[in-house]
Amino acid sequence: MTITQPDLSVFETVESEVRSYCRGWPTIFDRAQGAHMYDEDGHTYLDFFAGAGTLNYGHNNPVLKRALIDYLERDGVVHGLDMSTGAKRAFLETFRDVILQPRGMDHKVMFPGPTGTNAVEAALKLARKVKGRESIVSFTNAFHGMSLGSLAVTGNAFKRAGAGIPLVHGTPMPFDDYLDGATPDFVWFERLLEDQGSGLNKPAAVIVETVQGEGGINVARASWLRALSELCKRHDMLLIVDDIQMGCGRTGAFFSFEEAGIQPDIITLSKSIGGYGMPLALTLFRPELDVWEPGEHNGTFRGNNPAFVTATAALQTYWADGQMEKQTLSRGEQVESVLKAIADEHPGDVAEFRGRGLVWGLEFHDKNRAGAVARRAFELGLLIETSGPQSEVVKLLPSLTITPEELDEGLRILARAVRETD
Known part of the structure; x- marks a missing residue:
């Protein structure tokens, strides 16, 4: 694909230097539909990024678009704070009937604000209020958001440094297999909890991602998650699962923790819960944890109708x-088979491939290789990003509604990009 360098002057002169994704994809996108995006020059791109997991149902999904247009055309309430509206009632009833009750869950639903970090902040705040303790345990290579509380439980040094102040009241522990099997699971964590001389303040909660997306597609085993859940129960700590990127079916089941057979005390959802790319976030928690006073935690955009x-x-x-779960798992098998073929073709270059459902990572020994593959993929018409502490992992995050043919096309482009960056 020949890409004419677009006029980016207004972005470079007016917009902040903090912009990032546009640097890797130097074009001006104009429209999008399904699994494709189109730039102003008419080039077509297969999207294996999906709004960082916000577009599980694809761009401008026609069913969701029709519902939205109908609502707007009848002058439905757009901004409602936390007032009761027909749109909110329909969502709560549907979420209860389709998601919560079939899974034996009676969690209360809180709308903390429109973004994932809002949901995490509310979860941390609630856990501390319930338990009367300050400390929160998180895990190596975790990512939970960019506001200060969320950064305090995030592992990435670059992102943490942007806070400009000490990030306190968070304690990192090793994620699943972080120590390459050198010690049994949680032996260090439990020893610290039991030893009065360890210096560890008893935590209010533990926050975890079942698959660390920004951290490099690190997949926690179901047995590890079950052991973590039991550890929290033994030591009177709340278990928070951050399902902002991996929930809403990304790993197969609606919640990413379902495979492990656990029920967290608190769950955070955002990104694809809105369906259409519309900002929405939820903090879910067991009913006995609902100790909020009216208005104790609020936000102007917490009711996005x-x-x-x-x-x-x-x-x-x-x-x-x-x-949807069956389809996602089937598509995941399709991705896994191609990544295995790529790894077999480049045994000296590919360190590992890993994932679940429709989130996968391809890690390279050369830490710069993933970025080169992503750049070449863009030139060939495929949008993919990198992740991991050194951006050493190519991250695949296609929409759940992608067709087998579209998925195959994108995977062929990926294989070519790897081949052409040798």
Whole structure:
């Protein structure tokens, strides 16, 4: 694909230097549909990024778009704070009936604000309020958001440094297999909890991602998650699962922790819960934890009614019959087989491939190789990003509604990009 260098002057002169994704994809996108994006020059790109996991149902999904247009055309409430609206009622009823009750969950639903970090901040704040303790345990290579509380439980040194102040009240522990099997799971964590001389303040909660997306597609074993859940129960700590990127079906089941057979005390959701890319975030928690006073935690955009509309349509369309999970797992097998072939073709270059459902990572020994592959993929018409502490992992995050043919096309481009960056 020949890409004409676009006029980016207004972005470079007016917009902040903090912009990032646009640097890796130097074009001006104009429209998008399904698994594809199109730039102003008419080039087509297969999207294996999906809004960093926000577009599980693809760009401008026609079913969700119709629901949104109908709502707006009848002058449905757009901004409602936390007032009761018909759109919110429909979402809560659908979420209860389609997601919570079939899974034996009675968690309360809180709308903390429109983003994932809002959901995490509310979760941390609630855990501390319930337990009367300050400390939160997180894990190596975790990512939970960019506001100060979320940064305090995030592992990435570059992102933490941006805070400009000490990030306190968070304690990191080794994620699953972080020590390459050198010690049994949680032996260090439990010893610190039991030893009165360890210096560890008893935590209010533990926060974990079942698959660390930004951390490099690190997949926790179901047995490790179950052991963590039991550890939290033994030591009177709340278990928070951050399902912001891996929830809403990304790993197969609606919640990424379902495979492990656990039920967290608190769950955070955002990104694809809105369905259409509309900002929406939820903090879910067991009913006995609902100790908030009215207005004790609020936010101007915590009641995004257009997002309620598209979220409800997504749940009704894709989660009422159980087919989405089966489709995602099938597509995941398709990805896994191609990544294995790439690894077999480049045994000296590929360190590992790993993932679940439709989130996968391809790690290279050369830490700069993943970036080179992503750049070449863009030139060939595929949008992929990198992740990991040194951006050493190519991250695949296609929409769940992608067709087998589209998935195969993108994987062929990826294989070519790896081949052409040898």
